Amino acid sequence: DAMVIQNPRYQVTQFGKPVTLSCSQTLNHNVMYWYQQKSSQAPKLLFHYYDKDFNNEADTPDNFQSRRPNTSFCFLDIRSPGLGDAAMYLCATSRDPGLSNSPLHFGNGTRLTVT
Amino acid sequence: AQSVTQLDSHVSVSEGTPVLLRCNYSSSYSPSLFWYVQHPNKGLQLLLKYTSAATLVKGINGFEAEFKKSETSFHLTKPSAHMSDAAEYFCVVSEGDYKLSFGAGTTVTVRA
Numbered sequence: 001d002a003m004v005i006q007n008p009r010y011q012v013t014q015f016g017k018p019v020t021l022s023c024s025q026t027l028n029h030n031v032m033y034w035y036q037q038k039s040s041q042a043p044k045l046l047f048h049y050y051d052k053d054f055n056n057e058a059d060t061p062d063n064f065q066s067r068r069p070n071t072s073f074c075f076l077d078i079r080s081p082g083l084g085d086a087a088m089y090l091c092a093t094s095r096d097p098g099l100s101n102s103p104l105h106f107g108n109g110t111r112l113t114v115t
Numbered sequence: 116a117q118s119v120t121q122l123d124s125h126v127s128v129s130e131g132t133p134v135l136l137r138c139n140y141s142s143s144y145s146p147s148l149f150w151y152v153q154h155p156n157k158g159l160q161l162l163l164k165y166t167s168a169a170t171l172v173k174g175i176n177g178f179e180a181e182f183k184k185s186e187t188s189f190h191l192t193k194p195s196a197h198m199s200d201a202a203e204y205f206c207v208v209s210e211g212d213y214k215l216s217f218g219a220g221t222t223v224t225v226r227a
Contacts, residue, residue, distance in 0.1 A: 099211070101147075104215070109158050
């Protein structure tokens with residue numbers, strides 16, 4: 001059974017048109033993460049939520065925002081997508097932020113295309 | 116600061132032969148180390164993890180890895196490759212907080 005579910009699997013948006021990607025989890029984990037993965041590269045952390053506490057990475061562009069209305073759901077909003085934002089977006093969860101004993105569980109990702 | 120180097124960007128093996136994926140790390144603390152696998156258009160799946168217990172770690176699908184502190188290595192092996200092992204593999208290090216350092220990845224192809 002899927003435990004971290006991302007919708008949609010594929011998303012096409014136009015240059016500059018806002019888009020929202022969604023993630024839900026059935027693990028009841030405290031921490032949810034958004035990663036961006038470009039072709040043939042490792043995932044790059046954009047931000048994470050520890051419960052309702054939002055933590056932005058220093059180099060995450062302002063164009064990227066996130067919402068976590070409850071434990072189960074987290075959204076990634078891209079306010080004005082550019083061609084460079086085309087990538088796979090991965091949602092992940094962990095029980096707590098100490099990843100030594102609480103490994104990440106990933107969803108299958110949303111592949112975003114910007115036309 | 117922590118970092119990970121995967122020594123091979125691409126490994127090609129024949130089905131039924133051993134697989135070796137090499138990973139070296141640097142860390143200021145006693146790190147936790149992970150191997151993740153990513154099949155095309157999928158998320159990452161945890162293969163195995165080392166968190167300061169036994170240095171030889173067994174994972175899923177017949178994979179195992181050995182932590183060698185003196186060599187700062189955490190190489191991944193499998194005695195007999197299967198076609199389904201064709202994927203991207205990431206070596207990852209954590210120093211205990213939410214930050215992970217990913218290696219650049221190794222693409223494994225398996226020849227019939």
